[in-house]
Amino acid sequence: MDFKFIALLILIGSFMGMTVAQASCDPETQYEKDGQCCLMCKPGTSMSTEDCKNPQCQPCLDNHYQDKYTTKNKCLQQPYCDRNKNFEAQVPKSKTERSICKCKVGFHCSSEECITCVEHTVCQPGYRAKVIGNNSQDTECEQCPDGTFNNNASWYAQCRKWTECEKGYQVEEKGTHTTDNTCAGTQRGHIIVISILSAVFMVTVVILVLVYRAGCIKQRTKNYYEPQMCEEDITAHKETTYNNQMTPEENEDELSHELSSEGFTDKGNQVMQERGKEEIVSRQESQLESQFESQEDSQSMDQFYKQV
Known part of the structure; x- marks a missing residue:
């Protein structure tokens, strides 16, 4: 009886010691082997030689990655982003994380696995993009609200407000969802413009007449430009010349x-x-x-x- 009891105690103690040893290892950076906590290789590398206390690690090859501490001797391969399937051109890839293939601008993934990319929905004239498409979502369109319009077709289209006519102009043709307001000058505005132009013309004529008369008087008194004398001065000049002769x-x-x-x-x-x-x-x-x-x-x- 005593022997069996002692053997049972030894077995229980050994089991408890193994449990304590396993519990003391860091599950993220270590692994247990033969009752010891052994080191793993860090992310971006793979284990070439297994050594509990001093393992040999090597960097991942190009287009490969390792995003966790590992005991494996090979890194994981990066996904291939095919440009013929409307993916963006590949950029230098990280060796510590998995690359994500992104669709070109104007395209989105056709499924959750993103095996290929398809073009965004195009909003026609009179509609706008309620939700603009991105890498994982398509564009959603809706009709332009009242008082706005859009005359372009695109996957990022937005509606613009109708033009407000300035003072002196009025709406000749009201806008629609696809066209803007058309403004035209009022009749009163035309009358004002014509009146202003007429006044300017009359003032110009009066100034020219005054300048012409002033030039004639100056020629008559000082006789500076005899070849360009006024008609009445030319007649008087001929009579005086004849009398003097x-x-x-x-x-x-x-x-x-x-x-x-x-x-x-x-x-x-x-x-x-x-x-x-x-x-x-x-x-x-x-x-x-x-x-x-x-x-x-x-x-x-x-x-x-x-x-x-």
């Missing part, structure tokens, strides 16, 4: 010819000559008076422009 000598010849044509006696001859001389003198005096008056007018106009 009639010299006293020519007048005397004309008078002598008139006297000789009439015939005269000794007494008559003296009378006609005196009469001719008087006419010559009177013509010379009238020419001098006209020249003097012209000079006075010129001086008075010069004083007027100086005051202006």
